[in-house]
Amino acid sequence: MTRSARRTRRMIQVTGAGAALLLALSACSSSSSDKGSSPDADRSVTAAPSGSSPKLSGTVTVFAAASLKESFTALGKQFEKEHPGTTVTFSFGGSDTLAASITGGAPADVFAAASPKTMAIVTGKKDAVGTPATFVRNQLEIATLPGNPDKVSSLKDLTKSGLKVVLCAKTVPCGAAAQKALDASGLKLTPVSYEQDVKSALTKVELKEADAAVVYKTDVKAAGDKVEGVEFPESAKAVNDYPIVQLKNAPNAEAAKAFIALVQSDEGRQVLTGAGFLQP
Structure with a gap:
């Protein structure tokens, strides 16, 4: 083999080795990139939506002032429609009588009174969760x-x-x-x-x-x-404020929170004002 031929052969071998090395590096880089992005991609698919809430079920028991009967009955039907598998039961009556029943141990999830004074009967006995919120007024x-x-x-x-x-x-x-x-x-x-x-x-x-x-x-x-x-x-x-609160020993606490949220929502206010109640 002539000197020129040997030189040409060495150049081909070097060039081939370089190409092989570049291919190997490219494969490694691709593999590393895939491994780094895969967990994030998996999380984006499997993670639960940030605004999701647990599915509600069972009965939510609401003690409410007699004057709320028509509007709360309508809201109860709406709640059941929005949360299949739930049932809303009501006990309507004089706020003082309802408050006495609650402090006496009657099982209930929500109390809506026709005055802060009657609500105080329940909060005074530490039978409520948090601070009652005024949601409507009545004249x-x-x-x-x-x-x-x-x-x-x-x-x-x-x-x-x-x-x-x-x-x-x-x-x-x-x-x-x-x-x-x-x-x-x-x-x-x-x-x-x-x-x-x-x-x-x-x-x-x-x-x-x-x-x-x-x-x-x-x-x-x-x-x-x-x-x-x-x-x-x-x-x-002599305008009365109407407060609402979740009760401490609520058998269905999650449903209680959701019902109160419906009452305080724009949809709830529309039902209540349509019945003649005043905004707080």
């Missing part, structure tokens, strides 16, 4: 028989002789508010009966067992044409 109105045959136009008219008027018990928020309005007006009224919740007072008028009752605007609205509502300026001095 009084006079409910009369359809057509207002007794021509009631003011709170003072309820003191007329022979007029059968019904009030809520003074321990119930609607009764306490009515008494506050009467005191502000310097009026004294002796009703034919004191009822244990606002719905019972309204029913007396609906059944024509009473000529008038002092109830909430929301109850007059819910009654439709069964009664007629009469506004009175003194009611502005």
